[in-house]
Amino acid sequence: MGFEEIVAVEWKSFGLGDLTRYPLFTKEFLAFLKKIMPPHRHEELVFSIVVTARKPREAAAA
């Protein structure tokens, strides 16, 4: 199995400030993250990425 033409078309930092936009995270969880993560990680906890890829035209069986 495999894919081809794998490209990361977007790659952005995602920090605590971005998480506050989401109703999925409580104030308590955000405060917990702020406390447990070192300050230099607050602006870049994770990356948001967009990846594209293609299944080969002559794909082998998975």
Place this chain on the structure above:
Amino acid sequence: MSLTETEIKESIIDTYTKVASNGRLVAERFYSPEELQGLPTSAVELALGVGNPVRHAGLRPGEVALDLGSGAGIDTLQAARKVGPSGKAIGLDMTPEMIRRARANAQAMGLANVEILEGSMEAMPIPDASVDAIISNGVINLTMRKSQVFREIHRVLKPGGRFCVADMLINGELPDEVLNHPTAWTG
């Protein structure tokens, strides 16, 4: 102690059943006003993704598109507009409340080329080699079995079909207290 797959799935369904709108804060970060125009408020205000995969998917009229974890439908509905009446946009989600919302939103837009299915991305209720393009927005990070999801993506895509996934990538290490926190798995 690590969470089990069942515990994580139950937590995800519970979270996405109860989630309330946070206004347009997420949608306005990732979608242009033109892309949001004409979409039902419920779809826009329950945008919970981390990117805009439809923008990069290159969808064409007549194609079959599949949206993994379609939620309230913001990306499925945009995909439906791109593939047009001769194509089809399929949304797949495991949360009944989100499925209900997405179906209502498609109906509100008068889109007859939208089908919302209940199921998991680890075992998609989709025939082999039947989809031209797969999109997903902040969803694959929710599963413990990511390799299985990509096996399923490979199975349902037509030869030459493509996928466009927006998701999160951990920057370095996260403490165990974060990795084992239920919210870290549901958000």
